[in-house]
Amino acid sequence: MPDATAAILIIGDEILSGKTRDENAQFLIGELRELGVSLRRILVIPDRLEAIEGAVRELSATYTHVFTSGGVGPTHDDLTMAGVARAFDTEVVRHPELEAILRGYYGEKLEERNLRMADVPARATLHRAEGLAWPVIALENVYVLPGIPAIFKKKFLAIRERFRQQPFHLTCIYTRDEEGRIAAHLDRVAEQFSDVSIGSYPQIVPHPEGGWRVKLTLESKERARVAAAADALCTLLDPASIVKVDSAQ
Amino acid sequence: MPDATAAILIIGDEILSGKTRDENAQFLIGELRELGVSLRRILVIPDRLEAIEGAVRELSATYTHVFTSGGVGPTHDDLTMAGVARAFDTEVVRHPELEAILRGYYGEKLEERNLRMADVPARATLHRAEGLAWPVIALENVYVLPGIPAIFKKKFLAIRERFRQQPFHLTCIYTRDEEGRIAAHLDRVAEQFSDVSIGSYPQIVPHPEGGWRVKLTLESKERARVAAAADALCTLLDPASIVKVDSAQ
Structure with missing residues (x-):
């Protein structure tokens, strides 16, 4: 359904x-x-x-x-x-x-x-x-x-x-890189995981908490798909740029 | 225009x-x-x-x-x-x-x-x-x-x-009466002043300030029309029910 x-x-x-x-x-x-x-x-x-x-x-x-x-x-x-x-x-x-x-x-x-x-x-x-x-x-x-x-x-x-429906599953990745430097990686993951909704939200200035510049959100009702998309994205991103990865629900 | x-x-x-x-x-x-x-x-x-x-x-x-x-x-x-x-x-x-x-x-x-x-x-x-x-x-x-x-x-x-355009003119009338008791008056003024936008906003419980129950708003770009509509409405309302009349701009 x-x-x-x-x-x-x-x-x-x-x-x-x-x-x-x-x-x-x-x-x-x-x-x-x-x-x-x-x-x-x-x-x-x-x-x-x-x-x-x-x-x-x-x-x-x-x-x-x-x-x-x-x-x-x-x-x-x-x-x-x-x-x-x-x-x-x-x-x-x-x-x-x-x-x-x-x-x-x-x-x-x-x-x-x-x-x-x-x-x-x-x-x-x-x-x-x-x-x-x-x-x-x-x-x-x-x-x-x-x-x-x-x-x-x-x-x-x-x-x-x-x-009430099945809940959403959300993972957020915070990176110090700028959007221009990670856009191609996002394209690739968004294409591969078309069932996962992926958002990219930049800060004007680096965030006081760890200096991240972009918050990336990955979301779907399938927990396993969100996890797989987040893994795929983390593999492409520069590991030194990742400030934290949060999973809700 | x-x-x-x-x-x-x-x-x-x-x-x-x-x-x-x-x-x-x-x-x-x-x-x-x-x-x-x-x-x-x-x-x-x-x-x-x-x-x-x-x-x-x-x-x-x-x-x-x-x-x-x-x-x-x-x-x-x-x-x-x-x-x-x-x-x-x-x-x-x-x-x-x-x-x-x-x-x-x-x-x-x-x-x-x-x-x-x-x-x-x-x-x-x-x-x-x-x-x-x-x-x-x-x-x-x-x-x-x-x-x-x-x-x-x-x-x-x-x-x-x-x-930038001409400014709006707004008059607010606060009454202790309930909407059901003043609705017919509002109909009459709204019909007579179809160029004036008239709103009626009830409170769940009487407002602490003067005990008003309904805020009536009259608005248009023609100051004189707002004033005339507000006068017409005040004439129809029970004078003892009116807590205050405010005009902005």
């Missing part, structure tokens, strides 16, 4: 205009990594119906899971549910179970407008979990999460285990 | 896998805001030629300016120049002026591979600026910036004034 991929869609004028700093994508990057899910896209878009529709349509057709952040609420700028519905050629309908939760929560203080929170795409799935008063709403592979970081986190953490 | 728009394209496996936290998009959000440029998209993609080509093609056709971060360097995972060239149906060629800079910089230590840094899309423009040893390379409306934050910043700051 091919490995699960993911995209994050952040919906919010407040992020693009710098009023609020994104925390949700940053949180999810770490979560998906730990879960072994390969994150392939992060997209930040304005609170616009067509932008949401277009992004959801494209991302949901391309990646295993799509997580949206923001644009859920009762005001005019909360357009995520409508955008997700349109992306799947369906409509927004009032969900009886969600309406009941809202009526129970607000009681006599309920404003008609609060019920807009119960309007979700037809065919939406409600993912209930312990500790969640309000379920996570999904349509097919699109999970609609709220923009407020504390609630975003709580909701994702409640459903995270359903996304 | 319609106002300038922008997109940021972050190219880097290291961001998507959580090895490095993005600083460049975050920096540019603030810069573009201060310059009065309307940022419409942030996209983070892997170090893949087709991904870069596709993203650059779409973003450059849609927004006034596109700023890319990362993927410039001499190693196998540095694919931005090739991707940008492909997006504009052109090729990468060695630029004599850039080659001369590299030969001057490295002198006898030059490795053939270092010259890959002089390979840029045909028809690329070199934006030279005081204090920059290496010019900013652009192709049409796409500015190719390096991933290392210190260099990214230095290069952008050297060319930033060419992007």
